[in-house]
Amino acid sequence: MTDKNDLPYRPCAGVMLLNADGLAFAGQRLDTTMEAWQMPQGGIDPGEEAGEAAIRELGEEIGVGPEHVELIAEAPGEFFYDLPDDLIGKVWKGKWRGQRQKWFLYRFLGDDTDIDLATPHPEFMSWRWVDPHELPGLIVPFKRKLYEDVIAAFSGHLTRA
Template sequence: MTDPSDLPYRPCAGVMLIDAQGRAFVGQRLDTTLEAWQMPQGGIDPGEDALAAALRELGEETGVRPEHVELIAEAPTELFYDLPPELVGKVWKGKWRGQRQRWFLFRFTGTDADIDIATPHPEFRAWRWSDPADLPAMIVPFKKALYEQVLTAFAPHLG
């Protein structure tokens, strides 16, 4: 078995999308039966800018187009999480030990009708707006500390 510490982190972009009331978009993943909700996020392609990846992932996962968001802030540093040992070697073809993520905070300027999770490659089976303070309790446990770091990074812009 590969030692997880020998594996690199997968480069990713994450999006905290907030509505006019300051609530955050969360989606319930299609690929799990857990009651886990998460914010949009995904891999950064080789040579792709993190902000471009964030906007692309947002569109791919939520149907939200760039003209319906405005950038508020970017987390000042990359944030990391490790996969639990039982998932290392099973997800992402066993190439990564976890993710290193660039997080962006966007204000959603559209309407709920501009959100469509029935995308060509759907990731979510349901979505809703949630109080940002509730996010760490909604995510899979191994990402809880990451979500707390995201909230700390964006605290000056929330609530």
């Protein structure tokens, strides 16, 4: 069995995407049997900046291009989560213990029809707009603290519905 303390964190970028009503995008993951929702996020490629990865992930995961978003804020520092022990060695080809994420807050300038989950490598089966403060209750438990930290980092830009 792999000792998770010997494994590095996977570098990732995440996006909180807000619509005109201040609601955040949440997508229901395709690759799980439980009801798992999350915001767009993914790995940072070698040589890629976190901000570039965030925009790329929006396109890859929800079909939203850079012309449909406007940067509001970048969270200071990075946020971390560890995979549960039963997933160590099973996901990401066993190379990572969890993720270290750089988060960005974007305003969505498009229409709901600009969101397209039928991308070449789909990640979500459905999506909805939610109050950002509801996100920790929708996410898988091992990512909950990270989502709470992201919301706290962007709190000055978020309004309660």
